[in-house]
Amino acid sequence: MNETTIPTDSQASDSPVAQAQSAAAQHSDSAASIRRITVAGAGTMGYSIAEIFARKGYEVTLWNHRWPALDRAKTLIASEVADSIDYSASDHAFEDADLIVESIVEDIDAKLAFYRQASPLARPNAIIVTNTSGLSINKLATAVAGPQRFLGMHWFNPPTLIPLIEIIKNDATDPAVARTIYDLALAIGKKPAIVEKDVPGFAANRIQLAVVREVCSMVSKGIISPEGADAVMKYGLGFRWSCLGPLExxxxxxxxxxxHVSEYLMPDLEDSHEVPALLKQHYEAGELGVKTGKGFYDYSGDKARQATAERDRKLRAVHDALYGEDN
Incomplete structure (x- = not known):
């Protein structure tokens, strides 16, 4: 196995506890070297990531350039760990960290400015990662002092429930750094996957948008309803893919x-390079989903809160069934 080969489920237990023990035993000199973590950005993803690390016993500082965001984050982090986190709007927060996790606004110019400001303050051996969901890791690396210690660490919302973390290398990333972040993800009970090359959308969003393109095409053509398409995924493909990947x-x-199926089906699949017409139609109408009360479905009144609670309940049930401590 080379330095960045990802263990398959047959090589490692699905239990987060077993994986953390395995990571500590096999790579104690890498992930174990990280104790002090500064999370930059106090939005939903930032404060959730800070909470996860704090629960695992790391020394965590949550940084934001505005104090009101920090004050709000402290009220949203679970009370049992909120007081164990340091909150700071000072650049001194970057000086002693073993790991800096950037999760500020998803804007390329803002992120480049952040790295020009913060990365020179970090210790030379500190690792710096970005939680961007799609911005070029290579582009961001141009603003980092020491791009060999920089890579993507893409968490998924809600980070407390979604096991996957994508680890995306830039062209200069030291393989040992990628290995350290991989092992760190295992140590906190996550399921990491290393993306060896920086490509638009990384891996998860490329797969997701390929599915979205076909679904929007079928709904637009009247082949299936939105409810039917979602049922196919939730109760068939998604149900199976929660246990077996596409290649498995x-x-x-x-x-x-x-x-044999590919021979006749591939020529008939949607292969447009345009934004799906159905997606664009909702976007132009301002129907952006839960946040506006309407998307493909109606979320008016209390429906958004109910839908979010039901989503989290189901995600928690699946997570605990597949990856709980007893599994």
Whole structure:
């Protein structure tokens, strides 16, 4: 196994506890060297990431350039760990950190400015990561003092419930740094995947948008309703993919079967390079989903709160069933 090969489920237990123990035993000189973590950005993702690390016993500082955001974050972090986190609007927060996790606004210019300001303050051996969901890691690395210690660490919302963390290298990333962040993710009970090359959308969003493109096409053509398309994913593909990845599914179903299906189906699949018309239609109408009370579905009144609570309940149930401490 090379330095960045990702263990398969047959090589490592699905239990976060077992994975953390395995990571500590096999790579104690890497992830174990990280004790002090500064999370930059006190929005939903930032304060949630800070809470996760604090729960695992790390010395955590939550930094934001405005104090009101920090005051609000402190009220949203679980009370049992909120007081164990340091809150700071001072650049001194970056000086002693072993790891800096940037999760500020998703704006390329703002992030570049942040790295020009913060990275020279960090110790030379401190690792710096970005939680961007799609901005170029190579582009961001141009503003980092020491790009070899920089990479993407893409968490998924809600980070307290979604196990995946994408780890994305820039062209100069030291493989040992990627390995350290991989092991750190295991140590906090996450399921990391290393993306070896910086490409638009990384891995998860490329897969997700390929599915969205086909779904929007079928709904637009009247082949299936939005409710039907979501049912296909939730109760069929998504249900299976929570246990088996797409390539494992090919192995179990038979590569010969999927090769034959591909022969007639691939020519008929949606292959447009444009934004899906149905997606654009909702966007231009200002129907942005839960945040505006309407998207593909109606979230008016109390429906948004109810839908969010139901989403979190189901995610928690799936997470605990597959990755709880007893599994």
């Amino acid at each position: 599914t090919l192995d179990f179903g038979g590569i010969d079967v999927f090769e």
